[in-house]
Amino acid sequence: MSVAWVGSQVVSLSDAIQHAAKLLASSHCPVISFDADVHGTRSVIALAEKLGAAYDHIRGRDLVNxxxxxxxxxxxxxxxxxxxxxxxxxxxxxxxxxxxxxxxxxxxxxxxxxxxxxxxxxxxxxxxxxxxxxxxxxxxxxxxxxxxxxxxxxxxxxxxxxxxxxxxxxxxxxxxxxxxxxxxxxxxxxxxxxxxxxxxxxxxxxxxxxxxxxxxxxxxxxxxxxLPTDDAAWGAVLTCVWATGFPPRTGFPNGAPVYDPRRWDIERMLREKEADLHLWISARDSASPARRGGIPFIALVRTISPVPGAAVTIAVARPGVDHDSVTYSSRIGTFRAERASAPSDQPEVADIVRELAEALPC
Amino acid sequence: MLIRLKGGEIIDPVNDARGGASARRDLWIENGFIIEAPEGRRADRTYDASGCIVMAGAIDIHSHIGGGNVNTARLLLPEHHSAHLPRPADTPLANAGWSTFTTGCLYAQMGFTTVVEPAMSPYSALHTHLELADIPIIDKATLTILGNDDFLLSLIRDGKSADMVDDYVAWTLAATNSLGVKVINAGAAAAFKENVRSFSFDDIVPAYGVSSRQIVKTLQSSVNRLGVPHPLHVHANNLGLAGSADTASVTIDATEGMPLHLAHLQFYGYGTEGKRKFSSEAARLAEQVNSNPDVTIDVGQVMFGQTVTISSDVTRQFLAIGNASPKKTIIIDGDGNGGGIVPYRYKENYYGSLQWAVGLELFLLINDPWRVFFTTDHPNGAPFTAYPDLFELLMSREARDRQVAELNAAALELTTLPSISREYTLEEIAIMTRAAPAKLLGLKDRGHLGPGAIADIAVYRRGRDIAAMFREAALVFKDGDLVVENGKVVNFRWGRALRLRPEPDKTMVRRMQAYHEERYGLSLDWFTFPDSALRRDEPFAEVPCNR
CATH class of the missing domain: 3.40.228 (Dimethylsulfoxide Reductase; domain 2)
Structure with a gap:
């Protein structure tokens, strides 16, 4: 089964990662929207730091309050x-x-x-x-x-x-x-x-x-x-807080994390064309970002086919289903280690994003 | 790789090296360990340590560096972070290492290589270890909180056997991957849920009919029987209140021939003398510690400026809400202790001056550096980044006198501090921050520089400015890897969390399974986790029990 595409063309996973890394490296203002488990979130933060990018959770608007x-x-x-x-x-x-x-x-x-x-x-x-x-x-x-x-x-x-x-x-x-x-x-x-x-x-x-x-x-x-609006999203908030000191809507403009809920509102940045590349990561579903003014995007989503309009698409695994995971659960009010319910070889977000970071020029 | 650390002045009390010209020698490292000087071999790498003092890596036994309450404090106070650029660069706590990453780096830069997070709620163990796993360079460890949890209080109430208590404590230690047990205001959090707002050592938890003393004594005995190297770590009742010295005093008396560690004693060093009914009882407590070999203490020194208090003593934190600065707080009624986050600014007024002096009195009046430990209860008394300034205060009467001249004279009159001339020696500093913590925690592989010790080594360039010397180590090695050079981190490696591995009793495991299914409607695996959940190679290292 294919897991990676450049445009609509099937490619190997490593080629897709190399292509995505080139796009990210050439971007002046990349932004990241993500929805991942704890380890996926940790990898997103590391990538954002390396890129000097800003990030927000896909449900960032719900998280603000x-x-x-x-x-x-x-x-x-x-x-x-x-x-x-x-x-x-x-x-x-x-x-x-x-x-x-x-x-x-x-x-x-x-x-x-x-x-x-x-x-x-x-x-x-x-x-x-x-x-x-x-x-x-x-x-x-x-x-x-x-x-x-x-x-x-x-x-x-x-x-x-x-x-x-x-x-x-x-x-x-x-x-x-x-x-x-x-x-x-x-x-x-x-x-x-x-x-x-x-x-x-x-x-x-x-x-x-x-x-x-x-x-x-x-x-x-x-x-x-x-009771958070979304348990997984709240888990991402807590992970961001320990990793950077701040909740999401954080950017790395000068190497250090800067928290600013308005400045790093990714939807606003795309709408006002401050960003020139959008990395969209959703380990939960196949939803793709709303297109904003033709800004190119890279999609890491649960899919079996290329995302329309995406420069690069990589299919990713679902936490807790395809692979073991750590997520926040309101049943206990803290994090829980969850065994994969249907283990698969589908690549997980944390690994893909780490490889993306490693593929960037130093 | 064979490494030679050349010509440093070794200060290693465990191996009778006390500094000075006679202790100037080479130190050799191979495969992460300190070795005897090898004959006939050349070093692959040599570092010049001439003009420097060489100590084992420092060990902090009580610093709140990770877990649910610490993270909640970060969330409450984003403006307390230097990188919050819209605010001034020197915002409160700006230098405190407010992320996991900076925590490891800042500790390493000062020559610290092992740090204990002393307050891990059992149900937050996974969260705590996830954070600790993201702290680079240093090794970590945790103390698990018991003593306000329904299961233990029910065992005591129901008169269950010591064996059953031991099985429960051992199961908790194993399930939470912890190095020891802490009790925080024993019974008070449980009583607070029933609207009890003051709670002393002989008060009774209403729903259980057990006293704070019973809880402490039960846990102290259990920890001792199980052979847990670190004695029960006690956060006593009535923290921070005028008259709390009496509480500390009765708690020290309760050692009764068994070891017990009393945390952040400074916060209990207060009497009720003077116009403001708030005075120093440090001299009395120091004398009591001096005369009781079973008790060890850490100080929890206050330093001036903004900080945030983070404590699982929910009762005390609730009572402190009115003192919050800025005026926002979080109070949590948890499954056992819960906790509270109350930002606070220590001012150079009467109260702040007295607290500052009480801590120094304890440091300077407790004679045995093997039984008094160097902490600010980070961040409760001050961020750990204040350590270099505290070293200077301990080692220089002149530095103390300079600060005393700036402080509230009425407060200092009620202390013995101005009359104390003692200055800590480098050897005493090495005992208090290296050898003694290793002994207290049962870490035989560190805290000294003898052959066979892991190569956790701090090298400081000798200078007249004591604080500067300790703020930026010239060289730091962790497990033989050079991690800091000239005060800057040069190698971001991952450390491990130190844990005991008592074998859980099978009957207790079944009992815990049934308890969680019945009381929480969830299987036990919701509350436990495998090592693989942390996604680090070798996230843990084992420490043996004493039996």
Whole structure:
């Protein structure tokens, strides 16, 4: 089976790597979008450093709010294990990505063995807007018998702010439904946890939620559980942080890493033609980048055929399927070593990118 | 390759080389080890060490260099990195080595070749080792945190046998690839989840009915029985509080004939005297250490400037939120300890001056350099890059006096520091930073320059400027490879993580499998990992237990 192409022409893997390396070496401003496991991410950073390139995760736009919560505000957090075993009150905040619903349902069927009481109460704080249930959140909410908290016309951000104000006995112009039930549950709870994700149009709501948790901790205990919009992407964030000191949207303009979420927004750089070559790496799927002004691109993706428009295409393996992998998992709130479920000879991102780096002229 | 290090002044306390003209001799290296001077052979490579002092590579027993909490601190504080160019170049922590890569380089440049990350949460072991594997040049090791985890507290509560506790501790050490055990504010994190906000040595964890003392004593005994070379590493209760000296004192008394290491004692050196009810008790604690041969301590020296405190003592960090500078913090209720990230600036005011003096008092009043260890509890007291300045303070009374003149006089009046004339010798520095750490950790292959030792060697150009001498080593060898020349890294090799390999009891493995399936709904392999997950050739090196 072919794994490498220059244009639409089948070539050997080494020829494709040599060709890609030549393109990268001749580029004045190469940029990298990637989606890889820990070891793939490490190789991408090493390549970017050697090239003087900038990089972002393919889901960089989704990550911005989540990263900003940590870089600008901080907060109080707990682990999925503690939620399962200790939380006697769970408040789901907004839409939680579907990939986490099984985890949440598993709490509903497990005893909170470290809590004083057997029963676990559920609430769902949400926007009051007619919107399609894209994430299946309403269904999840019904399954765990969550009591809805919302206010007429209030967005999620407004609902969080309203809840914080009302719990602090501040005057508000409107009120959340079922607030009394929540107040009673909070008064009786020993370890309430607010479960949230970063996929919100209102990033300040994340900071407001942390303010609410801080308020509760003045007299009692409370915490929050962060479930990333995308586990693999969050794992890449953490890997970038230890390898460079910074989350993605980092560049190496002068050899040292420079973090700037606007300057190194790869989509912006392509749109405004600051970049002249795009390396697109996706170990997850065959999606290719949106074409921006004819800027040439190299694709390292899961594919069986050349990506239309790509100067070079190399088919790569899927982590955890074709090869052993290390990825972040919200089931445990940290990294997990995963055995390949269907080992194959498909080349993995870390190896290809390392060979690309080695093929560059010194 | 046969390497000759020619004409250096050897300072190697283990082998009775104390420096001076009589200790000037050659050192020979072959295949990564120090060897006897070979007869009739010529060196393949010779390095001139004349005018230099030669020591074994330094060992740091307590420095937070990697893992979940350290990485969270990086994420919280991107502006604390020198490469964040929109900010001034000398941003706080700018020189602290805020990535894994720079951590290894900066340590090596100072002649350090082994560093221990002293606070690894068991469930974050893979994350921690991934980071350590990305730290170049130096060897690393970890201490695994126990003492707030449900499984151990349940064993104690239920009166389970010592054998079962030992099996659990041994399983944890093996599963986390660790060199030893640390307990952090024993029981307090578990109690904090039940809204207990102050917790002392004889307080009880509500849900378990066990005291902090019971937890410490249980782990101390288990570590001793298992033959773990490093004694239980204790982060005591009440860190940083006025009156914490009393807590340290009762913890030292609890050694009861068995070894115990007390971490960053400076943060417990505080009494309640004076107008501000915050005074130095360093002299009392130093005397207590001097008279108790079972106890070792590291200092956790404070140096002035911006840093960030990173601790798995979640209770203490929660209480410190109000002192955060800048005003952003992260508190984590973890599966065992959790942790907290609180940025902090040590100012030359009353409190900062007193903390600075307490650390130096401990260094200078504890007589035996084999039992007091050189740390700033990086980055809690100061970034490790402050070490050269701290060496100077220890070796020069004049340097101390210069700094004292700049500090808060009212604070210093409540300390003994101005009256202390002791100056550390180079031999004492070599003991404290090389020979003693190797002994404390059970690392017989390093910490000295005798034949058979691995060739971890630091060469410093002698000079009047002590800090400059230690900041940029003239030459550093790691496993016989030249890695630093004239203060610059010249070879980016990968070190290894040192671990014990106790054989886990099969019944305990089955018990842990059942526990994780029942309590977390996940099989045990979610929480463990093979060496291959780190993608390094030989990521680990084994250290034998004492039995």
């Amino acid at each position: 989540e990263i900003t919560l940590f870089t600008s505000y901080g907060g109080m957090f707990t682990t999925p294990g503690e939620v399962r075993r200790r939380a006697d009150l769970v408040v789901l905040v907004g839409d939680i990505p579907a990939e986490h619903h099984d985890l949440i349902l598993s709490w509903a069927s497990a005893p909170a063995d470290l809590a004083a009481k057997d029963a676990r109460r559920w609430f769902h704080l949400k926007a009051n807007r007619p919107a399609p249930d894209n994430t299946g959140m309403n269904s999840l909410s019904r399954k765990v018998k969550a009591v809805a908290l919302s206010a007429e016309g209030a967005s999620l951000g407004s609902a969080v702010a309203l809840l914080r104000a009302e719990l602090a006995d501040r005057p508000t112009v409107t009120s959340l439904t079922n607030l009394d039930k929540l107040k009673k549950a909070l008064a009786e709870a020993a370890f309430p946890v607010f479960v949230f994700s970063g996929n919100t149009d209102e990033p300040m709501s994340l900071a407001m939620l942390q303010g609410l948790v801080a308020d509760l901790n003045k007299a009692k205990r409370a915490s929050s559980l962060f």
